Ligand SMILES: Nc1ncnc2c1ncn2[C@@H]1O[C@H](COP(=O)(O)OP(=O)(O)OP(=O)(O)O)[C@@H](O)[C@H]1O
C-alpha cells in the first residue's frame with residue numbers, strides 16, 4: 001500500500017492543481033531553498049492527519065491555503081497502490097474554517113482515517129514521516145523525553 | 155591583529171602538540187565528521203575565554219583534557235599578527251582543577267585577557283565566533299530573546 | 309505496561325545495534341537509566357566508536373550525533389514496519405562519505421518499501437531510483453518539473 | 460540606555476537590509492514589536508521575498524530562515540568590526556546556489572578581515588584562499604594534514 005499519487009490543490013506554495021506521481025523504490029525530491037520540497041511532505045502529513053497545524057509550520061489551519069490565490073479552499077488527495085484514496089479539504093468560513101475528510105470518495109472522519117492507516121502500519125509515533133528539523137529535535141531531547149518515544153510505541 | 159598560529163596541546167581530540175598556521179583572507183577547515191574541525195574552533199574559544207565549558211560541549215572543564223593521553227594537562231596558545239600571544243592551561247588536581255592564563259608569556263587573569271581582546275574589537279556578544287548549531291539556536295529564539303542580543307551589544 | 313515497554317525496548321535496541329554498526333565503525337546500544345523501573349528514568353545511548361574510549365554523548369561531533377539519531381529512527385521504523393517512509397533533509401550534518409553510507413542503506417531498504425526523501429546532497433541524489441525536480445515559477449508558486457528515472 | 464539601544468538597532472537594521480538584499484531577492488528588515496518602548500517587546504524580521512506577499516516568519520523554509528539568520532549575524536558583525544571571524548558550518552541548510560552567494564560575500568569581506576570557516580560544502584571550499592585539511596589518525600586523534608593554497 002505505497003503512495004502512487006498526490007494531488008495538491010491550492011495548498012501552501014502550490015497554486016491551482018498539481019498532480020505528482022510516486023513510484024516504488026527510492027525517490028529523492030530536490031530543488032532550491034524555498035521551492036516547496038517540504039511543502040510536499042507537509043501535504044502528505046496534512047492529508048493523512050499525521051500532524052497538527054504547528055507541525056505544518058502554520059499558526060492556524062487556514063494558513064495552509066495558498067496566500068496568493070485569493071481562494072478560500074485547499075485540498076489534498078493521496079492515492080495508494082491498492083486503489084485507496086484519502087482526501088482532506090479545508091474551507092475558510094466567516095468565523096474559522098470547515099474541515100472535510102474523504103475515504104475512497106465517501107465522507108469520513110479523522111478518526112476513521114487514522115484507524116484505517118494504523119491497520120496498514122502508518123502511525124504518527126512510528127516515524128514514517130521525519131520532518132525537516134526532527135533530527136536536531138531528537139538530538140537535543142532530554143533522556144526522559146527520549147524514553148517517552150518508546151512509551152508511545154509500546 | 156589577526157590569528158597567525160594556534161598551538162594545541164592535549165586539548166580534546168588533539169593528543170601531543172599540534173601547531174596550526176593561519177593566514178589573512180579566507181580559510182576553510184574541512185574533513186570528515188568527528189575528525190576535530192569544531193574542536194579547533196573550541197580551542198580558540200577556550201584560549202580567548204569566549205565560552206563556558208557547556209559551550210565547549212563539555213560537562214566540566216577537565217573534560218577538555220584529551221581522554222586517551224592519560225595526562226592531566228591541556229594547553230592552548232594563540233599567536234596574533236602583532237606578536238601578541240595568549241595562552242591558557244588547565245591542570246586536573248585531586249579536587250577539581252587549576253586554570254592559568256598568560257598574556258605575552260606573563261601570568262595574567264581572565265579579566266585582563268577579556269579587556270585586552272575587547273580593546274581590539276573581540277567581544278563575546280559580537281558574534282566573532284559562530285559555533286556549530288548557533289544558526290539553529292537563533293532561528294528558534296523567541297522575539298524577546300532575539301531583542302536581548304541587541305541589548306547586550308548596545 | 310512494563311512488559312510491553314521492555315519488549316519494545318529490547319527489539320528497538322537490537323535493531324539499533326545492527327544499524328549503528330553499519331553506519332559507524334565501532335559499537336553502540338540503547339541504555340535505560342533505570343533498568344528495574346524504566347519509567348522513573350530516561351533513555352540514552354552508549355557509543356563506543358572503534359578504538360575510542362566510551363563517549364559522553366555531549367562530546368560527540370554534530371555529524372556523529374546525527375548518525376546516532378538516524379540509527380535510532382531507523383531502529384524504530386524497523387520495529388513498526390510501514391508501507392512507505394518520507395524523510396526531509398536527514399543528511400544535512402553528514403560529510404560526503406556518511407551521506408553515501410546512509411544512501412546505500414536506504415537504497416537497500418527501498419527494495420521492498422517506498423522511500424521518499426528530500427535532499428540537497430549529491431551522494432544521496434545519485435543513489436535514488438528517481439528524482440522529482442521542484443522549482444519556483446516567476447509568481448513564486450511551486451512547479452514540479454517532472455520525475456526523472458536516474459541513471 | 461534607550462538612546463544606546465536605538466542607535467545600535469538602527470545601524471544593525473540598515474546593515475541587515477543591505478546584506479539581505481545581497482543574499483536573497485526581495486527585501487527584508489528588522490522590526491521592533493514596540494518602537495516606543497523597545498524593552499517591553501521583542502525583535503522580529505519582516506521579509507518580503509520578491510513578488511511574494513509579506514511572510515509570517517514561521518512559514519519560511521529551513522533554508523530561507525537560515526539566510527535571514529545569517530544576514531542578522533553579518534549585520535551585527537559589521538556593527539562591531541573585529542580583526543577575525545570564525546564560523547562553523549553556517550551553510551548546512553543552504554542549496555548550492557545560496558552557498559555560492561554566501562561564499563562570494565565572505566570572500567569579499569575577507570579582503571580586509573580574516574575569516575576562518577568550517578564547511579563540508581563544495582561551493583564554499585572552492586572559494587577559499589586556503590584549505591586546512593583535518594583527519595583522524597588510527598588512534599582517533601586529530602591530525603592536521605596541512606594548509607593548501609587554493610587554485
Ligand atoms: N577530551 C577528549 N578527548 C578525546 N577526544 C575527544 C575529547 N573531547 C571530544 N573528543 C572527540 O572529538 C570528536 C569530535 O570532534 P569535532 O566535534 O571537532 O568533530 P567535527 O570535525 O566538527 O565533526 P562534524 O563534521 O560532525 O561536526 C568526537 O569524536 C569526540 O569523541
Ligand SMILES: Nc1ncnc2c1ncn2[C@@H]1O[C@H](COP(=O)(O)OP(=O)(O)OP(=O)(O)O)[C@@H](O)[C@H]1O
Nearest residue numbers: 012013033034035036037038039066067520521522
Ligand atoms: N499558504 C501559503 N501560501 C503561499 N506560499 C506559502 C504558504 N505557506 C508557505 N508558503 C511558502 O512556501 C515556501 C517554503 O517552502 P518549503 O518549506 O517547502 O521550501 P523547501 O523547498 O523545503 O526549502 P528548503 O530547502 O529551504 O528547506 C516559503 O517561501 C513560504 O513562503
Ligand SMILES: [Mg+2]
Nearest residue numbers: 038132520521
Ligand atoms: Mg525544506
Ligand SMILES: [Mg+2]
Nearest residue numbers: 192286369370
Ligand atoms: Mg563540527
